[in-house]
Amino acid sequence: MFKSDVVLTLEEKIVRIERLFDAPVQLVWEVWTNPVHIEKWWGPKGFTNPTVEFDFKVGGSYRIVMRSPEGVDYPVKGKFLEITPFQSFVISDLVDEHPDEWVRDVQKMAGVTGDRDILNSKLRVLFEEAEGKTKVTLFTEFASNQIRDGFASSGMKEGWSDSFEKLETNALPNPNQISLEKKLNHPQELVFNALSNPLTIDTWWGPSGFKTTTQTMDFKVGGKWIFTMLGPDGKVWPNTIKYKEIRKFDYLEYLHGSGEENKNDDFLVNVYLIALDKNQTLIKMQLTFPDTNVRNAVIGFGAIESGQQTLSKLNQYLEHQNEST
Known part of the structure; x- marks a missing residue:
């Protein structure tokens, strides 16, 4: 059985996360861009997505509400800034609606204070296919290395690992x-x-x-x-x-x-x-x-x-x- 681990590295103001999927790029692209599939895999284990709004076009908006097993909602939202079909897309990632307790925890880990807007980021998702497999690389850009390190310490790798496992087991559509x-x-x-x-x-x-x-x-x-x-x-x-x-x-x-x-x-x-x-x-x-x-x-x-x-x-x-x- 195919198995691939998540790799996390730190770059200037960026957390880079990558993983290989045993599927062609058309299928992997679809589970990232079609809300029918996104609700099946987005978020850590045990989380559900009661709301997935996805206007997938440049300038379009998205909003995903992740709900924890305890019933706490973690809404993420933003806009699509760039789209190159089957190659990459870029979105803003805004935490405006995240719970105050989460904001305080992340700010504490990052050693920063002030408005929650400082935690907003930009995400680029890159898709690369080779021999029927697709490597997905996430580049999450933060306002500073300090905030980057705070997010990296908050469980980004574990959260994305859970999401990717759900993507592979629950969300990939049949190839036809x-x-x-x-x-x-x-x-x-x-x-x-x-x-x-x-x-x-x-x-x-x-x-x-x-x-x-x-x-x-x-x-x-x-x-x-x-x-x-x-x-x-x-x-x-x-x-x-x-x-x-x-x-x-x-x-x-x-x-x-x-x-x-x-x-x-x-x-x-x-x-x-x-x-x-x-x-x-x-x-x-x-x-x-x-x-x-x-x-x-x-x-x-x-x-x-x-x-x-x-x-x-x-x-x-x-x-x-x-x-x-």
Whole structure:
């Protein structure tokens, strides 16, 4: 069984932490940038992440609330400063919402006083692949070497070691799958109806900037939804969805492809609608491709971002419908 230890070194104002993962860079990048996976591994052992907000774009914000086994919340937040896909990203790491007791403890270890802002940092995450494995290196930059040493003494290595172990055992997706999810503040029935209504699905389906046009939609097991998507560049993309299973109002299973006879490009989609309460639904989508190469190719075309944009448009459509009633 593959095993890799965390290595911590100190540089000028920087704590450097690195670890090797037995997975290609596409998978490791995804578990760092997709909130569906982040909640499964972020934080030390025993910690959960009830809130993961991740607007993964330059200038976008993130906020992760880590909850200890004792029920104490440790929110971290910041902005994405730089992104180079599958190579690196840089974020600000702000401790504005951390508990006062934690701030006092870290300041004591660092031998500093004053506003908590002095504990804020910047994190660069670097991804390097070689022979199917991916080395992840974290460069956390602090305001001074004194604060760097205080954080290094506060359990950074142990905390990241726990997180990385959870990442490897709990979060890495299957190499031929993509997972998406989004919480919608709408009843389960309304979300299901939006997915099944041929008269309105064109108004929200597809990534930002795309126009969807339905030719036919026979929403039943064995039925097909045939539609085209017009991209911002004017290219038309044919699509066919073949429904394999439908459970009103909580589950859909279908094959999605171009519908072209000379192409074998279908992939399986499982859609789960989970009622969290009367007016809140978690939509989870799992896309399964024929093999890893196909999955990586569609990720390269922006499949994850496109899926997230589509779910956001669904949420906006439902909000508009709610305002109209």
